[in-house]
Amino acid sequence: MSQKRRSSSEISETFADHLEQHGVSRRGFLKFCSSMAAALALPAGSADVMAKALSAAKRPTVIWLSFQECTGCTESITRSHTPTIENLIFDFISLDYHHTLQVAAGHQAEEARDVAMKNAYGKYLLIVDGSIPTKDGGVYSTIAGRTNLNMLEEVAAGAAALISVGTCAAYGGLPMANPNPTGAVAVTDIVKDKPVMNIPGCPPIGLVMTSAIAHFLTFGRLPAMDDLGRPKAFYGDSIHDRCYRRTFYDQGLFAKAFDDEGARKGWCLYELGCKGPTTHNACATMKWNEGTSFPIESGHPCLGCSEPNFWDAGSFYEALSVPQGRVGETVLKAAAVGVGVGVAAAALNRSKKSAAVEGRETMTVEDLKKES
Numbered sequence: 001m002s003q004k005r006r007s008s009s010e011i012s013e014t015f016a017d018h019l020e021q022h023g024v025s026r027r028g029f030l031k032f033c034s035s036m037a038a039a040l041a042l043p044a045g046s047a048d049v050m051a052k053a054l055s056a057a058k059r060p061t062v063i064w065l066s067f068q069e070c071t072g073c074t075e076s077i078t079r080s081h082t083p084t085i086e087n088l089i090f091d092f093i094s095l096d097y098h099h100t101l102q103v104a105a106g107h108q109a110e111e112a113r114d115v116a117m118k119n120a121y122g123k124y125l126l127i128v129d130g131s132i133p134t135k136d137g138g139v140y141s142t143i144a145g146r147t148n149l150n151m152l153e154e155v156a157a158g159a160a161a162l163i164s165v166g167t168c169a170a171y172g173g174l175p176m177a178n179p180n181p182t183g184a185v186a187v188t189d190i191v192k193d194k195p196v197m198n199i200p201g202c203p204p205i206g207l208v209m210t211s212a213i214a215h216f217l218t219f220g221r222l223p224a225m226d227d228l229g230r231p232k233a234f235y236g237d238s239i240h241d242r243c244y245r246r247t248f249y250d251q252g253l254f255a256k257a258f259d260d261e262g263a264r265k266g267w268c269l270y271e272l273g274c275k276g277p278t279t280h281n282a283c284a285t286m287k288w289n290e291g292t293s294f295p296i297e298s299g300h301p302c303l304g305c306s307e308p309n310f311w312d313a314g315s316f317y318e319a320l321s322v323p324q325g326r327v328g329e330t331v332l333k334a335a336a337v338g339v340g341v342g343v344a345a346a347a348l349n350r351s352k353k354s355a356a357v358e359g360r361e362t363m364t365v366e367d368l369k370k371e372s
Protein backbone atom coordinates (compact mmCIF):
# COMPACT_ATOMS: atom_id res chain seq x y z
CA MET A 1 0.00 0.00 0.00
CA SER A 2 2.94 2.27 -0.36
CA GLN A 3 2.61 5.45 -2.29
CA LYS A 4 5.63 4.98 -4.53
CA ARG A 5 5.13 5.60 -8.22
CA ARG A 6 4.64 2.33 -10.07
CA SER A 7 7.11 1.19 -12.68
CA SER A 8 5.89 0.01 -16.09
CA SER A 9 6.74 -3.58 -15.13
CA GLU A 10 4.54 -3.28 -12.05
CA ILE A 11 1.69 -1.88 -14.09
CA SER A 12 1.83 -4.83 -16.52
CA GLU A 13 2.27 -7.39 -13.74
CA THR A 14 -0.46 -10.01 -13.59
CA PHE A 15 -1.87 -11.45 -10.43
CA ALA A 16 -0.07 -14.72 -11.21
CA ASP A 17 3.27 -12.88 -11.53
CA HIS A 18 2.61 -11.12 -8.29
CA LEU A 19 1.88 -14.36 -6.45
CA GLU A 20 4.94 -16.04 -7.81
CA GLN A 21 7.13 -13.15 -6.72
CA HIS A 22 5.69 -13.37 -3.24
CA GLY A 23 6.22 -17.09 -2.96
CA VAL A 24 2.55 -18.05 -2.98
CA SER A 25 2.09 -21.64 -4.13
CA ARG A 26 -0.47 -22.66 -6.70
CA ARG A 27 -2.18 -24.65 -3.98
CA GLY A 28 -2.41 -21.58 -1.72
CA PHE A 29 -3.80 -19.54 -4.57
CA LEU A 30 -6.51 -22.11 -5.32
CA LYS A 31 -7.42 -22.20 -1.66
CA PHE A 32 -7.79 -18.43 -1.71
CA CYS A 33 -10.03 -18.63 -4.81
CA SER A 34 -12.19 -21.27 -3.13
CA SER A 35 -12.65 -19.16 -0.01
CA MET A 36 -13.48 -16.08 -2.09
CA ALA A 37 -15.98 -18.00 -4.23
CA ALA A 38 -17.59 -19.40 -1.09
CA ALA A 39 -17.72 -15.98 0.55
CA LEU A 40 -19.41 -14.57 -2.55
CA ALA A 41 -21.87 -17.50 -2.62
CA LEU A 42 -20.90 -18.31 -6.20
CA PRO A 43 -22.02 -21.68 -7.56
CA ALA A 44 -19.95 -24.84 -7.66
CA GLY A 45 -17.07 -24.65 -10.13
CA SER A 46 -16.69 -20.90 -9.83
CA ALA A 47 -13.43 -21.17 -7.88
CA ASP A 48 -11.80 -22.42 -11.11
CA VAL A 49 -13.28 -19.53 -13.06
CA MET A 50 -11.98 -17.16 -10.42
CA ALA A 51 -8.53 -18.78 -10.48
CA LYS A 52 -8.28 -18.46 -14.25
CA ALA A 53 -9.44 -14.85 -14.28
CA LEU A 54 -7.28 -13.76 -11.35
CA SER A 55 -4.22 -15.46 -12.85
CA ALA A 56 -4.43 -13.17 -15.84
CA ALA A 57 -5.75 -10.07 -14.08
CA LYS A 58 -3.60 -6.97 -14.44
CA ARG A 59 -2.84 -4.84 -11.45
CA PRO A 60 -5.81 -2.48 -11.09
CA THR A 61 -5.71 1.06 -9.89
CA VAL A 62 -7.86 1.82 -6.88
CA ILE A 63 -8.46 5.34 -5.60
CA TRP A 64 -9.99 5.64 -2.14
CA LEU A 65 -11.62 8.94 -1.18
CA SER A 66 -12.48 9.60 2.45
CA PHE A 67 -15.03 12.33 3.12
CA GLN A 68 -17.20 12.90 6.22
CA GLU A 69 -16.21 9.74 8.09
CA CYS A 70 -14.55 8.49 11.25
CA THR A 71 -11.92 6.16 9.69
CA GLY A 72 -13.74 3.17 11.17
CA CYS A 73 -14.22 1.67 7.70
CA THR A 74 -10.50 1.76 6.99
CA GLU A 75 -9.83 0.30 10.43
CA SER A 76 -12.18 -2.53 9.59
CA ILE A 77 -10.77 -3.33 6.18
CA THR A 78 -7.20 -3.39 7.43
CA ARG A 79 -8.30 -6.03 9.90
CA SER A 80 -9.73 -8.33 7.25
CA HIS A 81 -8.98 -11.50 9.11
CA THR A 82 -7.43 -13.94 6.71
CA PRO A 83 -3.90 -12.61 6.24
CA THR A 84 -3.64 -14.01 2.75
CA ILE A 85 -6.60 -11.94 1.66
CA GLU A 86 -4.92 -8.76 2.71
CA ASN A 87 -1.71 -9.85 1.09
CA LEU A 88 -3.30 -11.03 -2.09
CA ILE A 89 -5.74 -8.23 -2.55
CA PHE A 90 -4.15 -5.22 -0.91
CA ASP A 91 -0.62 -5.93 -1.95
CA PHE A 92 -1.80 -6.57 -5.46
CA ILE A 93 -4.12 -3.68 -6.13
CA SER A 94 -2.50 -0.36 -6.61
CA LEU A 95 -4.06 1.70 -3.88
CA ASP A 96 -2.82 4.92 -5.38
CA TYR A 97 -4.59 7.32 -3.08
CA HIS A 98 -5.84 6.77 0.45
CA HIS A 99 -5.48 9.47 3.09
CA THR A 100 -4.93 7.14 6.01
CA LEU A 101 -2.75 4.51 4.38
CA GLN A 102 -0.67 6.47 1.92
CA VAL A 103 2.83 7.63 2.66
CA ALA A 104 2.63 10.79 0.60
CA ALA A 105 1.13 13.97 2.02
CA GLY A 106 0.05 17.38 0.78
CA HIS A 107 0.85 18.22 -2.83
CA GLN A 108 2.56 14.86 -3.39
CA ALA A 109 -0.60 13.00 -2.44
CA GLU A 110 -2.75 15.07 -4.77
CA GLU A 111 -0.21 14.62 -7.54
CA ALA A 112 -0.34 10.83 -7.00
CA ARG A 113 -4.10 10.94 -7.44
CA ASP A 114 -3.81 12.99 -10.64
CA VAL A 115 -1.25 10.59 -12.10
CA ALA A 116 -3.26 7.50 -11.13
CA MET A 117 -6.39 8.93 -12.73
CA LYS A 118 -4.57 9.90 -15.91
CA ASN A 119 -2.88 6.50 -16.31
CA ALA A 120 -6.01 4.47 -15.74
CA TYR A 121 -8.77 6.78 -16.86
CA GLY A 122 -12.03 4.88 -17.38
CA LYS A 123 -10.63 1.74 -15.74
CA TYR A 124 -9.93 2.42 -12.09
CA LEU A 125 -12.06 1.41 -9.15
CA LEU A 126 -13.14 4.26 -6.89
CA ILE A 127 -13.86 3.45 -3.26
CA VAL A 128 -15.51 6.11 -1.10
CA ASP A 129 -16.08 6.18 2.61
CA GLY A 130 -17.94 9.00 4.32
CA SER A 131 -20.86 11.16 3.24
CA ILE A 132 -20.61 14.25 1.08
CA PRO A 133 -21.59 17.65 2.50
CA THR A 134 -23.54 19.75 0.01
CA LYS A 135 -24.80 22.68 2.10
CA ASP A 136 -23.29 26.12 1.47
CA GLY A 137 -21.42 24.88 -1.57
CA GLY A 138 -19.96 21.90 0.27
CA VAL A 139 -17.56 23.99 2.37
CA TYR A 140 -17.87 21.81 5.47
CA SER A 141 -15.31 19.27 4.29
CA THR A 142 -12.45 20.02 1.95
CA ILE A 143 -9.27 18.28 0.83
CA ALA A 144 -6.40 20.30 -0.57
CA GLY A 145 -8.72 23.29 -0.74
CA ARG A 146 -11.35 21.45 -2.79
CA THR A 147 -14.78 20.41 -1.61
CA ASN A 148 -15.59 16.72 -1.28
CA LEU A 149 -18.39 17.27 -3.77
CA ASN A 150 -16.03 18.67 -6.36
CA MET A 151 -13.46 15.93 -5.85
CA LEU A 152 -16.03 13.14 -6.02
CA GLU A 153 -17.47 14.46 -9.27
CA GLU A 154 -14.04 14.72 -10.85
CA VAL A 155 -12.74 11.30 -9.74
CA ALA A 156 -16.01 9.45 -10.39
CA ALA A 157 -15.99 10.69 -13.99
CA GLY A 158 -12.96 8.52 -14.78
CA ALA A 159 -13.94 5.45 -12.74
CA ALA A 160 -15.09 2.12 -14.13
CA ALA A 161 -17.16 1.51 -11.01
CA LEU A 162 -17.55 2.76 -7.46
CA ILE A 163 -17.87 1.07 -4.10
CA SER A 164 -19.45 3.05 -1.27
CA VAL A 165 -17.94 1.62 1.87
CA GLY A 166 -19.80 2.12 5.14
CA THR A 167 -23.25 3.44 5.95
CA CYS A 168 -22.17 7.10 5.61
CA ALA A 169 -21.12 6.72 1.97
CA ALA A 170 -23.95 4.30 1.20
CA TYR A 171 -26.87 6.11 2.82
CA GLY A 172 -25.58 9.27 4.51
CA GLY A 173 -25.12 7.69 7.95
CA LEU A 174 -24.36 9.67 11.08
CA PRO A 175 -23.42 12.96 9.34
CA MET A 176 -26.85 12.94 7.68
CA ALA A 177 -28.71 12.45 10.96
CA ASN A 178 -31.23 15.13 11.87
CA PRO A 179 -30.66 18.11 11.66
CA ASN A 180 -27.99 17.23 9.11
CA PRO A 181 -26.07 20.51 9.54
CA THR A 182 -23.76 19.95 6.56
CA GLY A 183 -26.41 18.81 4.08
CA ALA A 184 -24.73 15.40 3.94
CA VAL A 185 -25.77 13.01 1.17
CA ALA A 186 -24.79 9.55 -0.05
CA VAL A 187 -22.54 8.82 -3.03
CA THR A 188 -25.51 7.71 -5.15
CA ASP A 189 -27.15 11.09 -4.59
CA ILE A 190 -24.24 12.60 -6.54
CA VAL A 191 -23.05 9.89 -8.93
CA LYS A 192 -25.83 8.76 -11.25
CA ASP A 193 -24.03 7.52 -14.33
CA LYS A 194 -21.68 4.82 -12.99
CA PRO A 195 -22.21 1.43 -11.39
CA VAL A 196 -22.12 1.91 -7.62
CA MET A 197 -22.16 -0.84 -5.03
CA ASN A 198 -23.02 -0.16 -1.41
CA ILE A 199 -21.26 -2.03 1.37
CA PRO A 200 -23.05 -0.52 4.36
CA GLY A 201 -22.29 -1.08 8.03
CA CYS A 202 -20.86 1.05 10.79
CA PRO A 203 -18.33 -0.21 9.95
CA PRO A 204 -18.76 -2.93 7.33
CA ILE A 205 -17.09 -6.32 7.74
CA GLY A 206 -13.59 -6.23 6.26
CA LEU A 207 -13.91 -9.55 4.48
CA VAL A 208 -17.04 -8.34 2.70
CA MET A 209 -15.06 -5.41 1.30
CA THR A 210 -12.14 -7.54 0.14
CA SER A 211 -14.46 -10.12 -1.40
CA ALA A 212 -16.20 -7.42 -3.40
CA ILE A 213 -12.82 -6.23 -4.69
CA ALA A 214 -11.89 -9.82 -5.58
CA HIS A 215 -15.10 -10.08 -7.58
CA PHE A 216 -14.28 -6.90 -9.48
CA LEU A 217 -10.81 -8.26 -10.27
CA THR A 218 -12.26 -11.54 -11.47
CA PHE A 219 -15.18 -10.41 -13.58
CA GLY A 220 -14.36 -6.76 -14.25
CA ARG A 221 -17.65 -5.73 -12.72
CA LEU A 222 -19.48 -5.59 -9.44
CA PRO A 223 -21.34 -8.60 -8.01
CA ALA A 224 -25.11 -9.07 -8.08
CA MET A 225 -26.80 -6.50 -5.85
CA ASP A 226 -30.11 -6.14 -4.05
CA ASP A 227 -32.52 -3.24 -4.46
CA LEU A 228 -30.45 -1.15 -2.05
CA GLY A 229 -27.27 -1.68 -4.06
CA ARG A 230 -25.75 -4.20 -1.63
CA PRO A 231 -24.03 -7.43 -2.72
CA LYS A 232 -26.65 -10.15 -2.35
CA ALA A 233 -24.11 -12.69 -1.18
CA PHE A 234 -23.59 -10.77 2.06
CA TYR A 235 -26.80 -8.85 2.55
CA GLY A 236 -29.35 -11.35 1.23
CA ASP A 237 -30.25 -12.62 4.69
CA SER A 238 -31.26 -10.68 7.75
CA ILE A 239 -29.27 -11.00 10.95
CA HIS A 240 -32.38 -12.68 12.39
CA ASP A 241 -32.42 -15.30 9.60
CA ARG A 242 -29.01 -16.55 10.71
CA CYS A 243 -28.97 -15.71 14.40
CA TYR A 244 -28.03 -18.53 16.75
CA ARG A 245 -30.51 -17.12 19.32
CA ARG A 246 -33.34 -17.70 16.87
CA THR A 247 -34.53 -20.87 18.58
CA PHE A 248 -35.22 -18.82 21.71
CA TYR A 249 -37.12 -16.28 19.66
CA ASP A 250 -39.25 -19.02 18.15
CA GLN A 251 -39.98 -20.37 21.64
CA GLY A 252 -40.87 -16.91 22.93
CA LEU A 253 -37.94 -16.81 25.35
CA PHE A 254 -36.72 -13.22 25.64
CA ALA A 255 -34.23 -11.45 27.90
CA LYS A 256 -36.02 -8.51 29.54
CA ALA A 257 -32.92 -6.85 30.99
CA PHE A 258 -29.21 -7.08 30.27
CA ASP A 259 -28.56 -8.75 33.60
CA ASP A 260 -31.59 -10.97 34.09
CA GLU A 261 -31.80 -14.73 33.99
CA GLY A 262 -32.82 -14.74 30.31
CA ALA A 263 -29.74 -12.71 29.39
CA ARG A 264 -27.53 -15.11 31.33
CA LYS A 265 -29.13 -18.04 29.52
CA GLY A 266 -28.54 -16.43 26.13
CA TRP A 267 -32.18 -15.85 25.23
CA CYS A 268 -33.33 -13.68 22.36
CA LEU A 269 -32.61 -9.93 22.62
CA TYR A 270 -35.69 -8.82 20.68
CA GLU A 271 -37.32 -7.12 23.66
CA LEU A 272 -34.08 -5.30 24.42
CA GLY A 273 -34.32 -3.62 21.05
CA CYS A 274 -32.68 -6.04 18.64
CA LYS A 275 -33.07 -4.88 15.05
CA GLY A 276 -31.90 -8.21 13.64
CA PRO A 277 -35.29 -8.96 12.03
CA THR A 278 -35.10 -5.85 9.82
CA THR A 279 -31.34 -5.66 9.31
CA HIS A 280 -29.50 -7.27 6.42
CA ASN A 281 -25.84 -8.04 6.96
CA ALA A 282 -23.44 -10.98 7.30
CA CYS A 283 -22.54 -10.45 10.98
CA ALA A 284 -24.25 -13.65 12.17
CA THR A 285 -22.37 -15.81 9.67
CA MET A 286 -19.01 -14.11 9.01
CA LYS A 287 -18.78 -12.51 12.45
CA TRP A 288 -16.07 -10.09 13.59
CA ASN A 289 -12.52 -10.24 14.91
CA GLU A 290 -11.31 -13.26 13.01
CA GLY A 291 -14.71 -14.87 13.18
CA THR A 292 -14.68 -14.73 16.97
CA SER A 293 -18.06 -13.21 17.71
CA PHE A 294 -20.60 -10.58 16.74
CA PRO A 295 -22.59 -8.10 18.84
CA ILE A 296 -25.54 -10.40 19.56
CA GLU A 297 -23.17 -13.16 20.60
CA SER A 298 -21.61 -10.70 23.02
CA GLY A 299 -25.02 -9.97 24.54
CA HIS A 300 -25.88 -6.74 22.73
CA PRO A 301 -28.82 -6.27 20.36
CA CYS A 302 -28.22 -5.48 16.72
CA LEU A 303 -28.66 -1.72 16.19
CA GLY A 304 -29.41 -1.95 12.49
CA CYS A 305 -26.26 -0.18 11.37
CA SER A 306 -26.33 -1.44 7.78
CA GLU A 307 -29.80 -0.16 6.93
CA PRO A 308 -30.76 3.24 5.52
CA ASN A 309 -31.90 5.78 8.10
CA PHE A 310 -29.63 4.31 10.76
CA TRP A 311 -29.44 6.87 13.61
CA ASP A 312 -32.61 8.75 12.75
CA ALA A 313 -34.59 5.51 13.05
CA GLY A 314 -33.31 5.51 16.65
CA SER A 315 -35.15 3.41 19.26
CA PHE A 316 -31.94 1.47 19.78
CA TYR A 317 -33.10 -0.21 22.98
CA GLU A 318 -36.81 -0.41 22.26
CA ALA A 319 -38.40 -3.53 20.83
CA LEU A 320 -39.48 -3.35 17.21
CA SER A 321 -43.16 -2.62 17.17
CA VAL A 322 -43.78 -1.42 13.67
CA PRO A 323 -42.29 -3.21 10.69
CA GLN A 324 -39.51 -1.13 9.17
CA GLY A 325 -37.82 -0.68 5.83
CA ARG A 326 -38.25 -3.38 3.26
CA VAL A 327 -40.14 -5.91 5.33
CA GLY A 328 -43.49 -4.84 4.02
CA GLU A 329 -47.07 -5.91 3.94
CA THR A 330 -46.59 -9.58 4.75
CA VAL A 331 -45.26 -8.59 8.14
CA LEU A 332 -48.10 -6.18 8.79
CA LYS A 333 -50.61 -8.92 8.06
CA ALA A 334 -48.70 -11.39 10.18
CA ALA A 335 -48.44 -8.91 13.04
CA ALA A 336 -52.16 -8.29 12.81
CA VAL A 337 -52.90 -11.96 13.39
CA GLY A 338 -50.51 -12.18 16.28
CA VAL A 339 -47.50 -13.70 14.58
CA GLY A 340 -44.17 -12.18 15.68
CA VAL A 341 -42.82 -9.49 13.40
CA GLY A 342 -39.44 -11.14 13.27
CA VAL A 343 -40.83 -14.56 12.35
CA ALA A 344 -42.73 -13.11 9.43
CA ALA A 345 -39.81 -10.97 8.31
CA ALA A 346 -37.47 -13.93 8.43
CA ALA A 347 -39.89 -16.10 6.50
CA LEU A 348 -40.17 -13.44 3.83
CA ASN A 349 -36.41 -13.09 3.60
CA ARG A 350 -35.91 -16.82 3.41
CA SER A 351 -38.36 -17.13 0.55
CA LYS A 352 -36.60 -14.32 -1.33
CA LYS A 353 -33.27 -16.00 -0.75
CA SER A 354 -34.49 -19.39 -1.96
CA ALA A 355 -35.74 -17.81 -5.16
CA ALA A 356 -32.39 -16.07 -5.65
CA VAL A 357 -30.29 -19.22 -5.32
CA GLU A 358 -32.68 -21.58 -7.06
CA GLY A 359 -31.09 -23.37 -9.99
CA ARG A 360 -27.54 -22.33 -9.18
CA GLU A 361 -26.29 -25.90 -9.01
CA THR A 362 -26.84 -26.30 -12.72
CA MET A 363 -25.35 -22.99 -13.82
CA THR A 364 -22.66 -22.95 -16.45
CA VAL A 365 -19.60 -20.76 -16.34
CA GLU A 366 -21.20 -18.44 -18.86
CA ASP A 367 -24.28 -18.20 -16.63
CA LEU A 368 -22.01 -17.39 -13.74
CA LYS A 369 -20.35 -14.57 -15.63
CA LYS A 370 -23.73 -13.16 -16.65
CA GLU A 371 -25.17 -13.36 -13.16
CA SER A 372 -22.09 -11.98 -11.57
Ligand code: SF4
Nearest residue numbers: 240243268269274276
Ligand atom coordinates in the same frame (compact mmCIF):
# COMPACT_ATOMS: atom_id res chain seq x y z
S1 SF4 B 1 -34.39 -10.76 17.51
FE1 SF4 B 1 -32.16 -10.44 17.49
S2 SF4 B 1 -31.33 -11.76 19.14
FE2 SF4 B 1 -33.44 -12.44 18.70
S3 SF4 B 1 -33.18 -14.09 17.23
FE3 SF4 B 1 -33.54 -12.23 16.05
S4 SF4 B 1 -31.50 -11.40 15.57
FE4 SF4 B 1 -31.24 -12.93 17.23
Ligand code: SF4
Nearest residue numbers: 281283302303304305
Ligand atom coordinates in the same frame (compact mmCIF):
# COMPACT_ATOMS: atom_id res chain seq x y z
S1 SF4 C 1 -25.00 -6.79 14.52
FE1 SF4 C 1 -26.28 -5.18 13.58
S2 SF4 C 1 -25.56 -3.20 14.45
FE2 SF4 C 1 -24.00 -4.79 14.90
S3 SF4 C 1 -22.50 -4.59 13.23
FE3 SF4 C 1 -23.99 -6.20 12.61
S4 SF4 C 1 -25.60 -5.08 11.43
FE4 SF4 C 1 -24.40 -3.55 12.57
